[in-house]
Amino acid sequence: MSSTPSKGDLRTAALARREALSDEQRAAAAEAIAKRGLPVAIKPGTIVAGYSPIRSEIDPTPLMKNLAAQGAQLALPAITARGKSLIFRAWSPNDRLMLGSLGILEPSPAAAELVPDVMLVPLAAFDRAGHRIGYGAGHYDVTLAHLRKARASVAIGLAFAVQEIKAVPMQPHDVALDYVLTEKHAFDFRSS
Structure with missing residues (x-):
């Protein structure tokens, strides 16, 4: 029997x-991250892709x-197919969203497709080396690998501090994050 826990x-x-976090703890954590802001400069027109939170994910709204x-152009992901890169569509906080193929809220297919400069990434767990565990479908690993071939795209994981683990078992297709923001810390992995 292996002593190393699986992903x-x-x-x-x-x-x-x-x-196990209460609704109050979740809301306070989301506000703490919002108040601190991003560890990268946001110029007018910078395209920032967020996500529609599912289950108990920290809310990036x-x-x-x-x-x-601050002038950022916002976008949200749309899932095209398992194993394929996500696409990102323009979104504003007042826009109506529709249910996508996996039951996750997405912008209308009529919304403009954008390529993000900064991507906010949901996760299940992370470690202090910038590795994350998602939900197993690989959407963000494929997307980050694809985007980084075309341009410098910054990946910032959003999480609650309780999601930190000692070490994520890495696989060849896993792509590391540049930062992880929690309600307590901003971790910078770019130099590691």
Whole structure:
């Protein structure tokens, strides 16, 4: 029997800790991240892709609204197919969203497709080396690898502090994050 926990076991444990947080703790964490802002400069027109939170994910909406006030152009992901890169469509906080193929809210297919300069990434768990555990479909790993071939795109994970783990078991297709922001810390992995 292996003494090293699998990604699945680590994911399950981290998600259980995330689920145990109260609604008040979740809202306070989202506001703390929004108040601190991003560790990268946002110039008018910078394209920032967020996400529509599912389950108990930290809500990026307060942060995204602050970024829009700084002149950022916002976008949200749309899932095309498993194993394929996400696409990003223009979004403003007052836009209506529709249910996508996996039941996740997405902008209308009529919204302009954008290529993000900064991508806010949901996650199940992370470590202090910038590695993340997602939900197993690989959407963000494929997307980050694809985007980084074309341009310098900054990937910033958003998480609750309770989602930090000692080490994520890495696989060849895994792509590291540049930063992870929690309600307590901003971790910078670019120099590691």
